[in-house]
Amino acid sequence: MEYYRKRIEKLRNLYPEKGFFFFHDIARTYLTGFSSSEDHDGILIVTPKNAYFFIDARYIQAAKSQIPSAKVILIESYKDTYLSIVEYFKTDGVEEVLIDGNRISYTLLKTVKKALRGIKLKVKPDILRSLRAIKDESEIALISKAVDISELAFNKTLEIIKPGISEADLANELEYQMRKFGGLGPGFDSIVLFGPRTSLPHGVPQKDIKCRDKEIILIDFGVNYEHYTSDITRTFFLGEPTLHMKEVYLTVLRANQRVLDKVKTNMTLRSVDQIARKEIEKSGYGDRFIHSLGHGIGLEIHETPFLSSKMKRGRLQVGMTFTDEPGIYLENEFGVRIEDDIYLSSSGPVHLTSGLKREIKIL
């Protein structure tokens, strides 16, 4: 409970004297712990003195019992509520309100602008980005739990792999196991690919693609645990892989491992990407590593920090959680990606996904 109050306090310190208008689920979950299904269900406003959460009758009971960090107020109609919110800001002496420009629709922005008559409205993209990039203890615990469930679900799913099973059926089994072990479900659409289709970095599992006798299999998945997600990729084999596959696999593994060995606080984001990229370039596959090295994980599957050679600014900081996912993709042949989750603690990187072995795995 304290964590939510602390986050609101940090937000106030970052933008002193300002008011905030939040209307999307990520911000609500981060600042109150309460999640409703749609972005437009629930409005959170924060002033220098108070926080108010406006919600309709469908959620009011749950919100009242679950939210310690804001006063929960029942609303009859969202339209009227927009008009009444201005009074809360005025009573608390707010002269300028910040609103998240990355997520608001043009129509809602117009409505809010009109409703806040007399108060300045400033559109600010991704207001919570810098706060959310640095995880607190409770967030690390949730991500770690998501990782634990991922391991259990993955290992259980391996048991049913045999020639004839389809990509889609395997993905369904994996997602069923995630829920069975306590997850809310997948953190994103699971990627389960067989054979040459492993060279599609974001392929969609198909019903009519069946596992063969000898097969390369790529599974990229995450578990949503209390709205926080893990993100893991394992590439492995049913039957003996070819020498070429082994060589590519070991190259990707070396790149992945080098990042784990070298990553540290204050490193520039692009240089982290470079660690893996150089390793892959040395083996001659530099042009087949066709995406960036990794991204932050948390309430969203892709969030700050972005570990990419395109990042001109930004450094790793203590408290960040991110993926380390080099890959090599050989069109019409096969692809290999190995993705791990890392937490940068004050005493160095913590390999969250170490429970899922990364040496060549043959089923």
Ligand SMILES: [Mn+2]
């Ligand atoms: Mn990822």
